[in-house]
Amino acid sequence: MAPTKRRLEFGFRPKNRRALFMCIVLAQLAVILTGELLIDAWIKRSFELAPIYEDRLFWFRMSIALSILTLSAATMFLASKRYRDELESANEELEQEVQRQVKDGLKKRNALIFGLAKLADYRDTDTGAHLERIGLYARIIADELSGSYPEIDSEWIDRLVLASSLHDIGKVGISDSILLKPGRLTAEERTEMEKHALIGAETLLAIREKLGPDGFIDMGIEIAMQHHEKWDGTGYPFGVKGDDIALSARIVALADFYDAVTSVRVYKDAMPHEEAAALIESLRGTHFAPDVADAFRTNDELFNRIRARVQGETAHAESFTKLEDNARRYLEGQGKPLKLAA
Ligand SMILES: [Fe+2]
Ligand SMILES: [Fe+2]
Numbered sequence: 549m550a551p552t553k554r555r556l557e558f559g560f561r562p563k564n565r566r567a568l569f570m571c572i573v574l575a576q577l578a579v580i581l582t583g584e585l586l587i588d589a590w591i592k593r594s595f596e597l598a599p600i601y602e603d604r605l606f607w608f609r610m611s612i613a614l615s616i617l618t619l620s621a622a623t624m625f626l627a628s629k630r631y632r633d634e635l636e637s638a639n640e641e642l643e644q645e646v647q648r649q650v651k652d653g654l655k656k657r658n659a660l661i662f663g664l665a666k667l668a669d670y671r672d673t674d675t676g677a678h679l680e681r682i683g684l685y686a687r688i689i690a691d692e693l694s695g696s697y698p699e700i701d702s703e704w705i706d707r708l709v710l711a712s713s714l715h716d717i718g719k720v721g722i723s724d725s726i727l728l729k730p731g732r733l734t735a736e737e738r739t740e741m742e743k744h745a746l747i748g749a750e751t752l753l754a755i756r757e758k759l760g761p762d763g764f765i766d767m768g769i770e771i772a773m774q775h776h777e778k779w780d781g782t783g784y785p786f787g788v789k790g791d792d793i794a795l796s797a798r799i800v801a802l803a804d805f806y807d808a809v810t811s812v813r814v815y816k817d818a819m820p821h822e823e824a825a826a827l828i829e830s831l832r833g834t835h836f837a838p839d840v841a842d843a844f845r846t847n848d849e850l851f852n853r854i855r856a857r858v859q860g861e862t863a864h865a866e867s868f869t870k871l872e873d874n875a876r877r878y879l880e881g882q883g884k885p886l887k888l889a890a
Contacts, residue, residue, distance in 0.1 A: 685803035718748025748772030
């Protein structure tokens with residue numbers, strides 16, 4: 549939802565203001581001329597002036613009238629300018645306020661969405677840190693590809709980082725017996741598991757129906773639906789291939805894959821970075837888009853560092869003590885420190 553660029557206008561528009569200004573000047577001119585005629589008639593009736601004094605008096609009065617006219621025109625001009633300046637600054641303030649509120653709203657929405665995605669992710673990964681790592685990996689690939697795709701700018705990348713958290717949101721619809729099954733899935737279970745891509749897309753489509761078209765939700769739908777599609781068309785749910793797979797989903801597919809193979813799951817150990825990098829390279833052009841795989845290869849050391857750092861943090865975060873610490877710190881921040889019953 550981009551902040552509105554439309555300027556807010558109050559009062560009369562410049563064209564009307566000029567017309568009003570002209571009317572006032574003409575009215576003043578009419579008042580001054582009428583006054584002149586009346587004064588002239590009064591002087592002629594009351595005094596006997598020599599023609600030379602009559603002439604001087606006429607020019608004296610005319611210059612006073614013109615001075616009044618010029619002065620009032622200048623005052624009008626300055627007043628109108630001040631009004632316009634004030635209007636512009638009020639407009640600017642209002643625009644800033646609207647943008648601040650839009651940003652605020654977006655921040656809240658993004659935080660809520662990330663929280664929900666994390667909740668879904670808790671079910672089968674390590675405390676949801678999987679999503680944080682995927683966001684970082686996706687950012688690295690998108691940065692690397694930004695020269696080749698005009699649509700990739702900083703706004704697009706920010707959207708991708710957050711939308712990547714929605715990739716597995718459909719897993720909330722998969723039963724624990726399949727999601728957490730240690731060991732290989734049967735063909736039937738695999739088919740069931742694969743439904744998470746469409747369940748995720750469907751969930752976000754329901755949000756889109758309420759919200760209307762929205763760049764972020766649209767990207768979330770692409771990612772949820774297509775992050776298991778493969779470059780050669782052998783993926784699921786539709787078997788879409790090549791450029792028909794959304795760019796965002798092509799990037800998240802690799803980020804998700806790398807994180808999944810280098811993380812521990814109930815059914816497997818973590819693969820070392822070098823092995824994962826070699827596996828991704830072997831899948832270049834089949835599973836992964838060639839340029840996305842190349843972007844990974846160029847930055848694979850960065851991936852390795854993030855994996856080591858964020859997985860290290862995760863191991864600690866997994867402990868119940870850490871969760872307790874977080875809850876305790878929150879209560880203290882609220883001025884309600886935890887008091888345990890003696
Ligand atoms: Fe998935
Ligand atoms: Fe995932």
